[in-house]
Amino acid sequence: MRAWTYAEHGAPVDVLRLDPSATMPAPGPGQVALDVLACGLNFADSLLCRGTYQERPPLPATPGLEVVGRVVGDGRRVVALPALPHGGLADRCLAAVPDTFPLPDDVDDVTAAALPITYGTAWVGLFRRGGLQAGETVLVHAAAGGTGSAAVQLAVDAGARVLATAGGPDKVAHALALGAEEAWDSRAAGFDLVEAVRGVTGGRGVDIVFDPVGGDLFDASRRVVAPEGRLLVVGFAAGRVPEAPANHLLVKNYSVVGVHWGLYRTFDPGVLATAHAGMLDALRRGTVAPLVGAVRPLHEAAAAIDDLAAGRTTGKVVIRVAGAAPATSRPNRG
Structure with a gap:
């Protein structure tokens, strides 16, 4: 073979x-x-x-x-x-x-x-770890990538308002086509995530950040999480593993939440079966692809x-x- x-x-x-x-x-x-x-x-x-x-x-x-x-x-x-x-x-x-x-x-x-992995990670992150509710605002980084695009679609399907970043104009267009309300080119010269997000949320920020990138985007994301928001740590595609000062979490009352989809294979396999069923249901309804x-x-x-x-x-x-x-x-x- x-x-x-x-x-x-x-x-x-x-x-x-x-x-x-x-x-x-x-x-x-x-x-x-x-x-x-x-x-x-x-x-x-x-x-x-x-x-x-x-x-x-x-x-x-x-x-x-x-x-x-x-x-x-x-x-x-x-x-x-x-x-x-x-x-x-x-x-x-x-x-x-x-x-x-x-x-x-x-x-x-x-x-x-x-x-399995892209939509499974997005499902576990948004719903199991993030507790996403209809009407909340979600910021998805790398929204035109495999996992990011899955997160955009699942969040939209759940009734969330979705904001997004992506690397380049073509990828921004893909994020918008998937259902993001606003999308920005994270590689554009002078791009300021904090200013952009605060501008479209009336200064409040977002309830959930779905972050497969890490690095500088994670650092900026800490500044746009709303009180009682959840910053989901999905990966480190940028190459730098960031850190979150504990005092900042205390002052702003937000959570930094790890999302390790694969851990459920041994920790609680039923979660993956539930995620698989949820993905197939959304696929059949035509709300995600x-x-x-x-x-x-x-x-x-x-x-x-x-x-x-x-x-x-x-x-x-x-x-x-x-x-x-x-x-x-x-x-x-x-």
């Missing part, structure tokens, strides 16, 4: 190798083998290759953290979270049985491969991970492994 593997840590384009005759993995106790149809890429795939992800599988390893595939033996089509080191950028991967979720026939492979920016073949996976990590992508990048059809569904804004 074909499989992308890395035997040392480093930049994905430097360490990943496509092995055309890799050994077929055999499932262990409590696992199933999957013939992979499509694999969704994530920023974490780059971190895995670099050895900086919170999970460090034994080497050699195959990245790819979310797939659509058919269960070997009975042919069921499922969404799954592969068990590393046998990730999804291969013709076959392994997954623990609780990490597989049923997939309706009317959801195509590419759409389904874009759901993954923003799939690119569908690329398996042999381009290393370059695709590099593009994603460098911010050269919009929305979700999906790798077509075998027989995956392109996404066709779109959000219905009425």
Whole structure:
């Protein structure tokens, strides 16, 4: 079988190798083998290759953290979270049985491969960790990325007012098309997040900040969180892990909340099943649909991970492994 593997840590384009005759993995106790149809890429795939992800599988390893595939033996089509080191950028991967979720026939492979981590993270962040309520105001950073675009759609669907930042005019346009009421180019010269947010909220600020970026945007976001607001720490795409002074939290009565979606796989797996059901419901109602920016073949996976990590992508990048059809569904804004 074909499989992308890395035997040392480093930049994905430097360490990943496509092995055309890799050994077929055999499932262990409590696992199933999957013939992979499509694999969704994530920023974490780059971190895995670099050895900086919170999970460090034994080497050699195959990245790819979310797939659509058919269960070997009975042919069921499922969404799954592969068990590393046998990730999804291969013709076959392994997954623990609780990490597989049923997939309706009317959801195509590419759409389904874009759901688990991006929409799961957004759902867990906004609702489980953030306690989002209808009528609240949400600020989403990197709103044209995979997770950010999911957060915009889910927040709009929940009846929130959504503000957004994105890196460049084209990405700002995508954020607005997804339902953001206001969106700003965070890379524009002279952009002042505090001034922009206070200007459109009458100085009050926002109830929730959904932040996959960190760095300077996190620092500015602390100044625009309303009293009793929640600043959701989703990731650090900017490269700098910021800090929040405890006295600032005390004075302003707001919370900084960690969002580690993957922890629920062991901590409380039922949360992921609930999130999956909620995502499928919104998908069926036509109120959300993954923003799939690119569908690329398996042999381009290393370059695709590099593009994603460098911010050269919009929305979700999906790798077509075998027989995956392109996404066709779109959000219905009425």
